[in-house]
Amino acid sequence: MKREIEKPFKIFLTFLAGIILCLGVYYFVDSVLNGSFVAWFEEHYMTLTEQYIPETGTYGVVRQPDYYRLKELLFTVFTCVVIVTIGVALLAAHFHAKAKTRKTVTAISEMMHDYMQNEKEATEVFPKEYAEISTQMVEIKSTMQRHEQILKEEAARKNDLITYLAHDLKTPLTSVIGYLSLLDEAADMPTPQRAKYLRVTLEKAKRLEKLINEFFEITRYNLQSIALEEETIDLYYMLVQMTDEFYPLLQAHQNTITLDVDEEMTVYGDAEKLARVFNNILKNAVAYSYAGTPIKIRAQRTASAVQIDVQNQGKTIPAHKLERIFEKFFRLDESRSSNTGGAGLGLAIAKEIVTLHGGAISAASQNEVTTFSVTLPASS
Helix, strand or coil, X not given: CHHHHXXXXXXXXHHHHHHHHHHHHHHXXXXXXXXXXXXXXXXXXXXXXXXXXXXXXXXXXXXXXXXXXXXXXXXXXXXXXXXXXXXXXXXXXXXXXXXXXXHHHHHHHHHHHHHHHCCCCHHHHCCHHHHHHHHHHHHHHHHHHHHHHHHHHHHHHHHHHHHHHXXXXXXXXXXXXXXXXXXXXXXXXXHHHHHHHHHHHHHHHHHHHHHHHHHHHHHXXXXXXXXXXXXXXXXXXXXXXXXXXXXXXXXXXXXXXXEECCCCCEEEECHHHHHHHHHHHHHHHHHCCCCCCEEEEEEEECCCEEEEEEEEECCCCCHHHHCCCCCCCCCCCCCCCCCCCCCCCHHHHHHHHHHHCCCEEXXXXXXCEEEEEEEEECCC
């Protein structure tokens, strides 16, 4: 209602200013410049001619306008008035638009702040004429809330994980100290019993080492800034070497690896970082495979990329867990009593490295077969 009143009032003020200006010009010409203006006008736009005057029957001097020069004057004045009017109108429109834009931006800013800071519906804050902005702000707020929720969940998982790790460190450490104390105190302990205690102590020490490594993994992930040193990599050689490195772990789980990769196949990337990607994926595959089953690695080339699939047989990963498998600090096995899974960073780091290479990583699981697929550029 206020805006409807303001507009006619501004128009009235504009007309009033125009009338005052015209009266001012008239007064200036008629009163202030009276003598000089008339003399100038007669000199330039009036002519004196000697003509016969019928009324008097004699010849006399007659004063009359020089219509040609007068038309030129009128045309010039009209042109100047039009140019000045247009100039004034443009300036007025410019400043008016600028002021209106500033006012609109301020209003929108206030509405956006109100909407983002308070639990209000968009229709309560934004008028109908701002429907497009309202829609965009709803999307932005929804995205921010979703990201905020993800960060909260991630922080909660991380805090829980650190709490569990700190608690779990005590158990193997206590066992190690206990068994070593027994071995130290009982010098005459039978050899079989001594061997048994040493074996248990070693297992507990290895468990302790694994937990400490998980702590370091969390620290490294938070502090490191991944930078790539890219080159052409012999993919076949990398995977063969990795298979050899995994031999002890494969033996312990009674698994094998079958490699279906062209010996001439290469990829372009950071060899050290990509080795970490495949290491994390293979470690996950071994940890969740059924005993005695093969882990299959297959690579195939497309026009400009190479796809590497790592497949293992194990429990089918539920769909709701498969969607979150690449999230930081997400563990498939949430039970701390299990030795499978680490800090929940391996696959998250793998995804970050693959993404930095301009590639993609995904996972599928059905009928007790899980497949991780990595796509990498074949060349620079």
